Amino acid sequence: MADVTLPSLGESVTEGIITRWFKQVGDFVARDEPLLEVSTDKVDSELPSPASGVLVQIIAEEGDTVETGSRVGVIDETATSAVASDASTSSPPTPTSSAPPPPTTRDRAQSSVTGLVLSPVVRRILADGQVDPATVRGSGAGGAITRRDAERAVALGPTEEVVVPFSHGQRRMGQHMAASALSAPHGYVCVDVDAGVFDRLDATGRVTRDGVVVGEEAVVGAAAVRALRDFEFLNASVDGERLIVHRTINIGFVRAAVDGMLVPVVHAASGLSVGALARRLADLEGRVVSRQLTADDLMGGTFTMVGPLSAHSLSSVPLLIQPQVAVLSMGGVRRVPVLVDEGSDVTVAIGRRVVLGLTFDHRVCEPFAAAAYLERVAAILANIDFDREL
Numbered sequence: 001m002a003d004v005t006l007p008s009l010g011e012s013v014t015e016g017i018i019t020r021w022f023k024q025v026g027d028f029v030a031r032d033e034p035l036l037e038v039s040t041d042k043v044d045s046e047l048p049s050p051a052s053g054v055l056v057q058i059i060a061e062e063g064d065t066v067e068t069g070s071r072v073g074v075i076d077e078t079a080t081s082a083v084a085s086d087a088s089t090s091s092p093p094t095p096t097s098s099a100p101p102p103p104t105t106r107d108r109a110q111s112s113v114t115g116l117v118l119s120p121v122v123r124r125i126l127a128d129g130q131v132d133p134a135t136v137r138g139s140g141a142g143g144a145i146t147r148r149d150a151e152r153a154v155a156l157g158p159t160e161e162v163v164v165p166f167s168h169g170q171r172r173m174g175q176h177m178a179a180s181a182l183s184a185p186h187g188y189v190c191v192d193v194d195a196g197v198f199d200r201l202d203a204t205g206r207v208t209r210d211g212v213v214v215g216e217e218a219v220v221g222a223a224a225v226r227a228l229r230d231f232e233f234l235n236a237s238v239d240g241e242r243l244i245v246h247r248t249i250n251i252g253f254v255r256a257a258v259d260g261m262l263v264p265v266v267h268a269a270s271g272l273s274v275g276a277l278a279r280r281l282a283d284l285e286g287r288v289v290s291r292q293l294t295a296d297d298l299m300g301g302t303f304t305m306v307g308p309l310s311a312h313s314l315s316s317v318p319l320l321i322q323p324q325v326a327v328l329s330m331g332g333v334r335r336v337p338v339l340v341d342e343g344s345d346v347t348v349a350i351g352r353r354v355v356l357g358l359t360f361d362h363r364v365c366e367p368f369a370a371a372a373y374l375e376r377v378a379a380i381l382a383n384i385d386f387d388r389e390l
Contacts, residue, residue, distance in 0.1 A: 002051035004073035054079035129154030173260040189370040190357035193378035208275040217307035218278040223380040237323040252301035274389040308332040315355040325364045331355035
């Protein structure tokens with residue numbers, strides 16, 4: 001028999017939620033074939049089977065929270081695909097002293113609307129009551145919708161108050177951010193800078209020579225990375241009573257998630273052109289949407305950037321992602337009236353502006369240095385040559 005255990009899924013990850021079994025008891029599974037899906041506060045992962053054989057026991061059901069290293073299932077390596085075929089059409093094999101009888105598991109289906117696992121009875125209740133599962137807040141493990149939740153939704157309809165348990169991801173994010181706020185003295189500086197670079201970007205069609213779309217975040221991100229060469233102490237991590245300055249710049253980009261946020265990382269970003277950074281960002285963005293990020297994609301960040309939260313946001317004040325010491329934020333790029341000083345003549349023209357902000361650890365940086373860094377980013381933006389960069 002081969003035990004199926006929950007492996008380590010990244011730094012600081014100690015538990016995960018079983019969101020889906022791809023196989024049921026009695027099914028044959030090949031070694032390295034996707035066996036189950038696990039969700040953590042950092043990433044959703046498909047776990048491969050550690051062995052070939054028949055899945056004879058599911059210990060952790062869908063919706064269960066389990067610690068890393070725990071047994072979640074058992075595979076009989078002595079069985080063959082023929083046995084699996086028989087198991088799908090007949091009753092489970094008679095238990096022996098070496099193989100305890102597998103427990104009966106309920107049929108489940110994955111809701112394409114909510115992403116939650118719904119039992120058949122819950123699906124039937126909601127369907128009969130013409131209630132969209134996406135409108136129901138589950139009180140079960142990991143936000144799962146229970147039978148009582150479904151019956152209440154059908155009987156009462158919309159109510160003024162809804163009790164919404166925090167999801168696993170929300171709890172973990174809250175813990176991380178609370179620890180960050182309490183452990184590091186946060187400072188913040190923002191500057192309003194010329195964004196005429198985006199007029200030049202528009203003139204290129206905002207695509208690279210190989211067709212990759214170039215967003216404003218990629219342009220500012222490239223300038224932020226280059227400015228760190230002159231402000232190395234911002235590309236660093238706090239380790240107890242000392243500061244570790246990193247020579248490699250791994251920049252994380254904050255992305256919204258279903259129940260919080262993700263920060264996929266572009267590793268070794270210091271030598272990337274604007275076009276190359278846009279290409280790396282597009283790849284990460286696609287895997288965020290398809291939920292195909294790996295633990296490695298979310299690890300190793302040394303500096304973080306938060307792009308515009310909306311087209312009309314001026315600035316944001318993000319918390320530090322420990323143990324990093326700085327986070328760059330960017331507001332929406334705005335068209336505004338600007339004064340053009342031409343010596344003795346001052347005129348008004350339509351220009352572009354953007355607010356750049358820096359959250360910093362006050363043990364490492366002070367406001368004057370933070371402002372100087374942001375001004376350096378602005379100077380680099382003003383001199384980007386898209387003929388060479390794209």
